[in-house]
Amino acid sequence: MKASSRVRNLPTPSVQRLPVYLRFLKEARNRGDDVVSCTRIAEEFGQRSVQVRKDLAITGVSGRPKVGYRVDELIEAIESFLGWDVKTTAFLVGVGNLGRAILNYEGFVAHGLDVVAAFDANPTLFGQEINGRLVRPLDQIAATAERLRREEGRIVEMGIVTVPARAAQPVADKLVGIGVRAIWNYAPIRLDLPSDVVYEEVKLSASFAVLTNRLRRRDVAE
Amino acid sequence: MKASSRVRNLPTPSVQRLPVYLRFLKEARNRGDDVVSCTRIAEEFGQRSVQVRKDLAITGVSGRPKVGYRVDELIEAIESFLGWDVKTTAFLVGVGNLGRAILNYEGFVAHGLDVVAAFDANPTLFGQEINGRLVRPLDQIAATAERLRREEGRIVEMGIVTVPARAAQPVADKLVGIGVRAIWNYAPIRLDLPSDVVYEEVKLSASFAVLTNRLRRRDVAE
Numbered sequence: 038m039k040a041s042s043r044v045r046n047l048p049t050p051s052v053q054r055l056p057v058y059l060r061f062l063k064e065a066r067n068r069g070d071d072v073v074s075c076t077r078i079a080e081e082f083g084q085r086s087v088q089v090r091k092d093l094a095i096t097g098v099s100g101r102p103k104v105g106y107r108v109d110e111l112i113e114a115i116e117s118f119l120g121w122d123v124k125t126t127a128f129l130v131g132v133g134n135l136g137r138a139i140l141n142y143e144g145f146v147a148h149g150l151d152v153v154a155a156f157d158a159n160p161t162l163f164g165q166e167i168n169g170r171l172v173r174p175l176d177q178i179a180a181t182a183e184r185l186r187r188e189e190g191r192i193v194e195m196g197i198v199t200v201p202a203r204a205a206q207p208v209a210d211k212l213v214g215i216g217v218r219a220i221w222n223y224a225p226i227r228l229d230l231p232s233d234v235v236y237e238e239v240k241l242s243a244s245f246a247v248l249t250n251r252l253r254r255r256d257v258a259e
Numbered sequence: 260m261k262a263s264s265r266v267r268n269l270p271t272p273s274v275q276r277l278p279v280y281l282r283f284l285k286e287a288r289n290r291g292d293d294v295v296s297c298t299r300i301a302e303e304f305g306q307r308s309v310q311v312r313k314d315l316a317i318t319g320v321s322g323r324p325k326v327g328y329r330v331d332e333l334i335e336a337i338e339s340f341l342g343w344d345v346k347t348t349a350f351l352v353g354v355g356n357l358g359r360a361i362l363n364y365e366g367f368v369a370h371g372l373d374v375v376a377a378f379d380a381n382p383t384l385f386g387q388e389i390n391g392r393l394v395r396p397l398d399q400i401a402a403t404a405e406r407l408r409r410e411e412g413r414i415v416e417m418g419i420v421t422v423p424a425r426a427a428q429p430v431a432d433k434l435v436g437i438g439v440r441a442i443w444n445y446a447p448i449r450l451d452l453p454s455d456v457v458y459e460e461v462k463l464s465a466s467f468a469v470l471t472n473r474l475r476r477r478d479v480a481e
Contacts, residue, residue: 052472053465057449082449119468120475134360141356144447145467194474219474221467225366227279227304235477237470241461243275245367245443246341248459250274252416252441253342255457 051092052119056148057082058093059115066108074105121148128182128193128217130208131200132157132165132172135223139197140167152197154181158204175208182215195219202226273314274341278370279304280315281337288330296327343370350404350415350439352430353422354379354387354394357445361419362389374419376403380426397430404437417441424448 061081065073075093079086093099093106096114100106116122129136129152139145140152155167158175165172173181185191196212198205198220205224212220219235222228230236283303287295297315301308315321315328318336322328338344351358351374361367362374377389380397387394395403407413418434420427420442427446434442441457444450452458 047472047476049469052469053462056462056464056468060448118472120471121468123475125471125474134356134363138356138360144464148464148467149471150467195470218477219470221470225282233477235470235473237466237473239461239463239466240275240278242278242366242370244459244461245370245372246278246343247271247274248417248441248443248457249342249347249371250269250340251457251459252347253345254269255440255455 047095048091051095054082054084054092055096055115055119058089059112059119059121062108062112062115066112070108072105073108073111075100077105119148123149124151125149125195125219126185126191126193127152127195127197127221128154128156128178128212128215129170129197129199130156130175130178130212131198131204131224132159132162132167133199133201136197136199137167139199139223140170150195153185153191153193156181158200175211178211179215193217195221198222198224198228200224269317270313273317276304276306276314277318277337277341280311281334281341281343284330284334284337288334292330294327295330295333297322299327341370345371346373347371347417347441348407348413348415349374349417349419349443350376350378350400350434350437351392351419351421352378352397352400352434353420353426353446354381354384354389355421355423358419358421359389361421361445362392372417375407375413375415378403380422397433400433401437415439417443420444420446420450422446 058078061078062073075086075090079089096118098106098111098114127150129139132155136155140155152170155170155172156175156178157172162172163174182193185193193215194217196217198208200208202224205222205226206228209220209228209230213230213234220228220230222238225242228236280300283300284295297308297312301311315333318340320328320333320336349372351361354377358377362377374392377392377394378397378400379394384394385396404415407415415437416439418439420430422430424446427444427448428450431442431450431452435452435456442450442452444460447464450458
């Protein structure tokens with residue numbers, strides 16, 4: 038499929054670095070800077086400026102030689118490229134601490150994330166409100182999605198999975214069942230999904246592995 | 260420095276994949292499998308078997324041709340390589356939802372993480388107990404580390420930063436001040452640390468960026 042081959046060809050590390058550049062550019066704008074050079078960005082993040090130029094080029098914007106990037110234009114290009122200039126309607130499943138952290142974090146809201154409903158299997162949580170969202174019973178996912186579509190014309194595009202590992206696959210299946218086109222998985226398990234569903238895992242164990250491995254090798258080297 | 264050059268030369272993506280292999284191997288052991296082939300692991304994760312062999316080789320273990328890896332030996336090698344066979348004594352700072360999620364998650368405990376104390380700047384949290392850890396005032400970090408060293412002979416090796424972005428750098432400085440040798444940062448900001456401190460960020464925005472970018476490009480491609 039053309040869509041998926043295009044999806045695979047973009048360099049993921051470049052996409053992953055864009056939010057960091059974006060934050061820096063917004064700070065520059067707040068300071069009143071109109072223009073910022075590639076070298077300046079590279080310095081800030083300890084990157085080679087060739088790499089920064091390559092990263093930014095995927096958004097379709099290129100800086101002018103000896104001048105640099107127009108800050109406004111680059112901010113807009115990055116936000117548009119990431120889809121952060123539009124709303125992403127989402128359901129979140131699993132209202133433990135991790136789910137609550139996401140519901141309470143305004144950073145994602147600024148990037149367009151709009152979690153319209155939260156679900157859990159635990160009846161003691163039903164009816165609780167977390168940052169404006171009511172916790173609903175897990176078995177109301179389909180009905181809630183249908184009501185949103187009918188009454189507000191809104192389509193749920195993303196499912197955020199913050200349940201324990203053993204519950205993650207059935208929850209993801211339910212979310213795929215209501216037609217979400219993206220799954221953001223925080224459970225420490227790989228999910229099996231249809232190939233047309235965009236999938237991203239937050240791998241906390243991978244991060245911990247890198248950290249402890251470096252720490253122990255430093256022990257040995259000392 | 261030799262230590263840091265050695266630290267940099269290992270392929271991070273390989274290290275990041277080891278926890279996933281480890282989980283799979285433990286499941287295999289639970290099923291009673293003594294041996295597992297590289298091809299079998301590669302199939303499970305949709306990787307090329309050349310890549311799996313390379314990933315696993317960094318632990319120092321190699322499979323026998325036509326037989327595969329001894330499950331027990333490989334589990335032990337991965338755990339030892341990651342430093343997950345020893346305890347990592349840690350302080351956690353920032354007892355919001357994210358901090359609580361980490362304190363309550365037993366998965367990291369199984370990998371040796373031992374968070375011995377939690378800290379926050381919010382007085383209403385002082386004295387609360389979260390999964391067996393008392394929340395202490397932020398300004399008691401140094402005194403608590405000193406008491407642990409004196410009374411229990413324990414050295415705090417890692418600091419986990421789960422405070423908001425604006426508070427993260429001063430908190431990291433405090434942790435470096437008590438001598439931690441690794442910082443695990445969940446705050447959405449890059450921290451400036453001495454070069455001999457091992458550093459790892461959990462970049463939730465990077466993950467969200469990859470997801471929304473793929474979702475929007477899929478829109479365009481359809």
